[in-house]
Amino acid sequence: MTARHNNSRRNFLKLSTFTTGGFILGFNAFGAPKKNPAIIGDPSSGEMASFNSYLAIATDGTVTIYSPNPELGQNIKTSFPMIVAEELDADWTKVKVEQAALDTKKFDRQLTGGSGAVPHSWMRLRNAGATARAMLIAAAAAKWSVPATECTAENGFVLHKAGNKKAGYGELALDAANIPVPTNVTLKDRKDFKIIGTAVKNVENKNILTGKPMFGMDFYREGMLYAMxxxxxxxxxxxxxxxxxxxxxxxxxxxVVTFKNNIAVVGKSTWHIIKARKLLKIEYEKDGNIESSADHDRIFTDLLDNGKAEVKRKDGDVDAAFKNAAKVVKAEYECPFIAHSPMEPMNFFAHVKNDGTVELAGPSQTPQRAREAVSKLLNIPEEKITLELTRLGGGFGRRLKFDYVTEAAELSALIKAPVKVIWSKEDDMQGGSYRPAVRYRFEAALDSAGNLTGYKLRGAGINAGNTTREDNFPSGAVDNLLIESVEHQSPITTGAWRAPITNFLAFAEQSFIDEVAMAAGKDVVQFRLELLAKAKQQPVGAIKYNISRMEEVIKMAAEKSGWGKKKNVAQGFSVYFSHASYVAQVCEVVMKNGKPAVQKIYAVSDCGQVINSIGAEHQVMGGIVDGFGHAMYAKLTFKDGATEQKNYHNYRLIRIKEVPEIETHFVDNGMDPTGLGEPALPPTGGAVANAIFKATGKRLRKQPFIDDDLFKS
Incomplete structure (x- = not known):
């Protein structure tokens, strides 16, 4: 599967809207704006027969499929129903998709994070569709007094070809729903898929483009108040x-309510509260450490030199390997704090009612955890709390946290009224949850033949937790290896950012592997393949990645990009394993006006079975744009505990004209799906930095790259 995309305005808008869950205000572009836009619950009408938690069929043949996981632009609201519809043998033109509310009895893992939604639900969704298909066939067989084994399902109909009989799902729905639910059903052979693997448009494209109220910012309840x-x-x-x-x-x-070190301004509209909040006169005092970016530079040095690190993995005799090395390669890599910066600011609605129940609604990646937190905060049983999910205008890990949800719930309880809490973009930039800043120190030992005999990595992070992924490549391929992590506790709040830790670690590791390969006098692609061959033939310790899958994407990326065969273009390579998938990338850089410019990026992904070909392409493209843009431009710095970047005017993101051409390929290996929402991001920074080195001879070891002298006038 291959796709090429240029950096046109149209493609950029497609990426930013459909891949990153772009935020569009709630209005109808083709009619008068609604005064009070509302998220509608289940619009189904007519007589419906429910078959299981995931689907219902109306007597007119309409199939309603419920998507339980939060949708933030990863296309899950289209991919999940595709899997159900495939096994159901439904007519896709008659499928309606609805967002399911939080329901821990009907669904499990009702969250979006870790690129795990499809891998977790793959068999559950297939079984849901196949079970309903079996019940429809059983109902038709009973109606026609024929064996069910003689009946088949196809495109929304049950057929008995021998008797020339045919019945639509709508005709059979009510009878089928009363059939005993089978415990064992036969799933389709992969070769018979008609929907899975094809290009299916996002089911919400029209609603997004016409500004229908879908996002948390659109949500409205009669009589609700607004708060900042x-x-x-x-x-x-x-x-x-x-x-x-x-x-x-x-x-x-x-x-105006003070609680938990915050002051809430509550009013009848956002205009009122924005104006009033500016009139607050607040004096603050010190409460713990107050840190600046200059402090962090010193902290990193102390941690790497003297910090008491936790050993995450140790193989062989590392000291002996370095003592006997013919050559030692050393390097340090550093990344800054960065913001999640989703287009839609944090917001949530809460109504703590007099009858002891609570209504919650809004965008959350972890609705179950959010409800649990509200239950604990208010001492109200979870079964008395409902939570309605809206579409998320971006998340990238920020909405894994639920601080904005508990804020809304606590405030509603205090003011005894329904309220929607809204963060401004400045609120989110200055008081949100950031990707932690990290610095890595690498050392490699080479013997006289250029073989890697020793490898050391120490990661120092600020509120990062474990800064490494100690079992990822090249672990298992090096006889003597030591990986450590050390941390500084800071008042600055951090959290998961798209492809946590690996979003920067991959750049550092893959850049350093290039440094080591060049010191060994070897081609950087061949060097990686040699290490993988060693891991396969003489593994050292645990191997937690699939060597064959990684080899395949490496070879395919080299072949598709014409690695080493092009003139007047510098190529950089990177490969990474994260969230159970494998992605290799080749970046091409040319010199323009004396500066390196990224021209094209090739990406080969092994994520198992691709569900939606166009959705998969957009996920990879979006990950690359995200990875390149943040490695190149983004950073948050602190002065006296406050962010120096307040909004997009001084927080640099990638621009339309800076998006390179992207060519995507997918390995078709017949495996069940693995993750895809995040795996394309980590390798991008390394591929770009390695290509820039090839073009300029300058090794970039610190993000964002734009701060380097290479890019200054």
């Missing part, structure tokens, strides 16, 4: 005193 919180402007500070009189006196303001 003033949070401390710097990490490590707390409220000392506050004068809220002017804000309270503003028109449209119903309450």
């Amino acid at each position: 919180l003033q949070r401390p402007p710097a990490f490590g500070t707390k409220i000392k005193s506050a004068d809220t009189a002017a804000a309270k006196a503003m028109p449209g303001i119903t309450a």
Whole structure:
């Protein structure tokens, strides 16, 4: 499977809207805007027969498939129903897709994160569709008094070819729903797939493009209030005193409430609360460490030199390997804090009612955990709390946290009214949850023949937890290996950012492997293949990655890109394993006006069975744009505990004209699906940096690359 895409405005908009879950305000482009847009629940009408948690069929033949996981642009709301519809043998033109609300009795793992939704639900979804198909066939067989084994299903109909009989799913729905649910059903052979693996348009394309109310920012309940919180402007500070009189006196303001180091301004509209919040007069005082980026530079040095590190993996005799080495290669790589910066700011609706129940609604990657947190906070049983999921205008790990959900619930309880809490973009940039800053120190020992005999990695992170993935390549391919992690605890809040840790670690590892290969006098692609061959033939310790799958993407990427065969273009290579998938990339760089410019990126992905070919292409393309853009441009710096970047005017993101051509390929190995929402991002930074080195001779070891002298006038 192959696709080529240029960096046209149309393609960029397609990527940013459908891959990253772009935020569009709730209005109808083809009609008058709704005064109070609302997220509609189940619009199904007519007589419906429910077959299981995932699907129902109406008497008119319409199949409604419920997608339980949050949709943030990873295309899950299209891919999940495709799997069900495939096994159901449904007519896709008659399929409606609805977002299921949180229901832990009907569904499990109702979350979006870790690129695990499809791998986890693959067999569950197939069984759901196949079970309903078996029940429809049984109902038709009973109706016609023929053996069920003589009947087949096809495109929304049950057929008995020998008797020339045919019945639509709508005719059979009510009878079929009363058939005993079979415990064992036969799933389709992969060669018989008609929907899975094809290009299916996102089921919400029209709604997105016409501005239908779908996102949390669109959500409305009659009588609800709006709120914004003033949070401390710097990490490590707390409220000392506050004068809220002017804000309270503003028109449209119903309450000003202080809770948990925040001051909430509540009113009848966002306009009212934005104006009133500016009138708050708050004095803050120190509450713990107050750190600046200059402090972090010193902290990293201390951690790498003197920090008490945790040994994550140790194989062989590392000291002896370095003592006897013919050559030792050393390097350090560093990444900054970066923001998640989803287009849709954090927001959530909560109504803590007088009857002891709670209604929650909004965008969350972890709705079950959010509900659990609200239950614990308010001491209200979970079964009395409902949570409706809206589409997420981006997440990238930020919405794995639920601080904004508990804020809304606590505030609703305090003001005894339904309220929607909204963060501004500045709120999110200054007080959100960031990708942690990390610095890595690498050392490699080579013998006289250029063989890698020793490998050391120490990762130092600021609120990063384990900074390494100690069992990833090249672990298992090196006789003597030591991987350690050490951490500094900071008041700066951090959290998962798309492809946690590996989003930067892959760049550092893959760049360093290039350095080692060149020091050994070997082609960088061949060097990786030699290491994998050694891991296969003489493994050292545990091997937690699939060697053959990694070899396949490496070879295919080299072949598709014409590795080493092109003139007047510098090529850089990278390969990585994350979230159970394998992606190899080749970046091509040319010199323009004396500066390196990324011209094209080839990507070969092994994610097992591709569900939706166009969705898979967009996931890979989006991951590459995300990985390249953030490695090249993004950073957050701190001064006296506060972010120096407040909004997009001084927080640099990739621009349309900077998106390179992207060519995607997929390995078809017949395996069940593995993750795809994140795996294409980690290898990108390494491929780009290695290509820039080839073009300029300058090794980039610190992100963002744009800060390097190479790119300055």
